[in-house]
Amino acid sequence: MPVDGVDYAAQLESLLEQIRAKGVRDVRVLEAVRCTPRHLFVPESHRHYAYIDHALPIGEGQTISQPSLVAQMTQMLELTGGENVLEIGTGSGYQTAILRRLCARLTTVERFPRLTLQAFRNLQLLNLPPITFVIGDGTCGFAPYAPYDRILVTAGAPPKIPQPLIDQLSPDGGKLLLPLGSRQYQLLTRITKHGTRLRAKTFGECMFVPLVGKYGWQPDEVETWQPH
Numbered sequence: 667m668p669v670d671g672v673d674y675a676a677q678l679e680s681l682l683e684q685i686r687a688k689g690v691r692d693v694r695v696l697e698a699v700r701c702t703p704r705h706l707f708v709p710e711s712h713r714h715y716a717y718i719d720h721a722l723p724i725g726e727g728q729t730i731s732q733p734s735l736v737a738q739m740t741q742m743l744e745l746t747g748g749e750n751v752l753e754i755g756t757g758s759g760y761q762t763a764i765l766r767r768l769c770a771r772l773t774t775v776e777r778f779p780r781l782t783l784q785a786f787r788n789l790q791l792l793n794l795p796p797i798t799f800v801i802g803d804g805t806c807g808f809a810p811y812a813p814y815d816r817i818l819v820t821a822g823a824p825p826k827i828p829q830p831l832i833d834q835l836s837p838d839g840g841k842l843l844l845p846l847g848s849r850q851y852q853l854l855t856r857i858t859k860h861g862t863r864l865r866a867k868t869f870g871e872c873m874f875v876p877l878v879g880k881y882g883w884q885p886d887e888v889e890t891w892q893p894h
């Protein structure tokens with residue numbers, strides 16, 4: 667139905683086609699994307715672009731991720747519905763909304779209080795089960811609810827994986843998905859933990875805003891960096 671003269675539903679269907687074309691076949695993931703109105707998570711100034719497959723600015727120099735990448739990353743987590751999940755980088759809350767439909771418990775961490783507040787307001791409109799919001803440095807994880815079956819990092823980490831995230835991952839097949847690499851380009855990497863053994867699988871190049879924190883990039887290493 668058109669809102670302010672824009673037919674978001676038709677645009678969403680076209681976006682879903684593009685997401686399928688990029689290899690997302692998990693019907694639960696596709697349904698979660700279909701149920702999540704991305705225009706609610708995008709600032710009004712960019713709302714007309716909400717269903718174009720691009721990252722968009724959300725303030726504080728940060729971006730809402732590209733929707734096909736959000737769907738691909740969600741699929742890579744292989745959620746079955748019962749998992750305890752930690753998300754690092756709440757941002758707009760768009761990925762948070764999609765995850766919440768696919769797991770049992772969700773905690774999301776963001777370093778900018780203003781983005782957390784905005785995401786909280788956006789997510790309230792969707793009638794989702796409870797979500798725990800944490801304002802702080804996600805490179806330290808969030809120990810009170812560990813171990814996590816899944817950890818998703820939506821900001822680009824340096825090549826060395828933050829140790830607290832490995833420590834807080836369930837040894838019983840827990841999966842950590844994160845972009846690892848330089849400040850501009852990263853390799854999307856999935857770590858699976860069995861006991862003390864870690865196995866890594868990479869999924870190709872991506873470009874995220876930097877993960878800034880104690881076990882990530884230092885603030886003075888990223889201050890001149892501008893997101894594309």
Ligand code: SAH
Pocket residue numbers: 728729730731754755756757758759760761762775776777778781802803804805820821875876877878879880882
């Ligand atoms: N999934 C979000 C992506 C936002 S961009 C969305 O689609 O809207 C990545 C987010 O990670 C930014 O909001 C940034 O502020 C946040 N971030 C970067 N370093 C962080 C850290 N150490 N702890 C928590 N959040 C962090």
